[in-house]
Amino acid sequence: MLAGGRRLDTPFGAFYPPNITPDPEHGIGRWEFGDFVRAMREGKGPDGTIYFPAFPYPSYTGMSDADLSDLWVYLKKVPPVAAPAPGHDLNFPFNIRALVWPWRWLYFNAGEKPVDAARPEPWRRGAYLVRAVAHCGECHTPRNFLGGPENGRELAGNPNGPDGKRIPDITPNEKNGIGAWTVGDIESYLEMGILPDGDFAGGAMVEVIENSTSKMTPEDRKAVATYIKSVPASGRPDVVREKCRRLIALAVLDGLGVACFS
Numbered sequence: 001m002l003a004g005g006r007r008l009d010t011p012f013g014a015f016y017p018p019n020i021t022p023d024p025e026h027g028i029g030r031w032e033f034g035d036f037v038r039a040m041r042e043g044k045g046p047d048g049t050i051y052f053p054a055f056p057y058p059s060y061t062g063m064s065d066a067d068l069s070d071l072w073v074y075l076k077k078v079p080p081v082a083a084p085a086p087g088h089d090l091n092f093p094f095n096i097r098a099l100v101w102p103w104r105w106l107y108f109n110a111g112e113k114p115v116d117a118a119r120p121e122p123w124r125r126g127a128y129l130v131r132a133v134a135h136c137g138e139c140h141t142p143r144n145f146l147g148g149p150e151n152g153r154e155l156a157g158n159p160n161g162p163d164g165k166r167i168p169d170i171t172p173n174e175k176n177g178i179g180a181w182t183v184g185d186i187e188s189y190l191e192m193g194i195l196p197d198g199d200f201a202g203g204a205m206v207e208v209i210e211n212s213t214s215k216m217t218p219e220d221r222k223a224v225a226t227y228i229k230s231v232p233a234s235g236r237p238d239v240v241r242e243k244c245r246r247l248i249a250l251a252v253l254d255g256l257g258v259a260c261f262s
């Protein structure tokens with residue numbers, strides 16, 4: 001368990017998450033608590049290496065001090081596995097780690113995010129779980145061509161998600177999303193993987209349900225479902241605006257290229 005190596009295919013290549021058991025050589029056995037907090041909050045290794053955001057630190061950065069500390073206590077007790085995980089197999093130019101710096105500048109916002117104080121519980125708990133701990137948006141929020149999350153379209157689905165699969169829209173959109181699902185339907189799905197029509201969950205969601213949401217307390221599942229029911233229903237993706245953004249970005253990159261090579 002937690003020895004890494006679960007291949008994650010993305011448009012940028014294949015990522016192999018590392019061994020995070022307490023093995024001193026192949027895992028994180030030599031890390032201090034501060035190293036762990038830095039990895040989760042800042043996306044940096046003990047030696048300052050920046051992590052690819054396939055490690056969902058842009059979500060984990062929002063975890064509370066108390067939860068990070070509990071998680072650290074738990075990870076220290078996992079049986080160590082003395083085996084390395086394979087290295088990433090990324091396409092050029094995404095294998096250049098330095099490119100993560102501009103990505104971070106554009107898309108990474110370190111630290112806990114304020115939760116709307118006017119909202120009642122369990123919404124607030126749900127927002128925290130969905131956005132930070134359970135990182136639902138890492139798969140369900142659409143991404144632009146640079147792999148940056150389109151935060152104005154939270155949970156609106158990703159046609160090209162991890163493992164090369166289409167990730168469904170889980171906003172309350174009646175047609176494309178899960179607007180017809182009740183809070184109870186979402187709770188049962190997260191607990192047992194059964195859809196309202198009696199079908200079963202598939203793909204990467206099976207792992208999410210097995211390893212994460214089925215292990216949540218019923219109160220936490222209700223909080224997640226309550227929050228999901230409250231996000232804005234997705235609209236039609238604004239294709240024209242996205243095309244304009246791409247053209248501008250290409251023009252800027254082109255300009256930079258000319259500046260660098262002339």
Ligand code: HEC
Binds near residue numbers: 162204
């Ligand atoms: C690793 C990627 C990943 C993460 C993280 C993830 N999901 Fe999913 N989710 C999927 C995939 C893939 C499917 C499609 C499953 C299928 O084909 O049956 C899915 C399906 C769903 C569905 C059913 C939608 C439908 O129309 O059938 C719901 C609801 C859902 N996810 C909620 C969540 C919630 C809540 C979280 C966070 C706790 C979450 N997901 C995190 C990948 C993910």
